[in-house]
Amino acid sequence: AQSVTQLDSQVPVFEEAPVELRCNYSSSVSVYLFWYVQYPNQGLQLLLKYLSGSTLVESINGFEAEFNKSQTSFHLRKPSVHISDTAEYFCAVSFGGGYQKVTFGTGTKLQVIP
């Protein structure tokens, strides 16, 4: 069965500390992988995406994610978080590639502690 799993519902971390938000998926077909961020009372914003090519992808605000095909993972990392990173982060997968019918994980709330 095709699924997306975010094991951590909440991740508290001190400001300037590193963070990793985990995402695993189950699929027998090719995938597109995404991380979205949702700030309180707002819609989703695309943070970064993996379509093909280099397995390490980066965002403009310091986040990065690495596609690991053997472990079917796409973990999100940041070496030093800021208060402004406090938000909910969703991993999403398009099974079979493309952008149609994207399947989202249940989300991880990142709480940055001053």
Next chain:
Amino acid sequence: DAGVTQSPTHLIKTRGQQVTLRCSPKSGHDTVSWYQQALGQGPQFIFQYYEEEERQRGNFPDRFSGHQFPNYSSELNVNALLLGDSALYLCASSPSPSREQYFGPGTRLTVT
């Protein structure tokens, strides 16, 4: 350039009623997708409209229906509302069905 807009921002309805939510896509986008995000959950795909037709559908009952107009805007209709339909409804638009989606701010629906 305006992004994806949705109306209304908030809505309160009673069980059994019907509701219509509206979405205007980003300029230059012709494809609209709708998602339901229940509290504490990730968004779930409802359906996608392209060329005024429903092209893909998620696992939602027929009470959920939609429409796309010639100007590419879209409506989501939900009949016979249930308490469980309370959620944030997100609209996403893209330049084509195979291109990246951009999300609107959502409509918060509360069913009492």
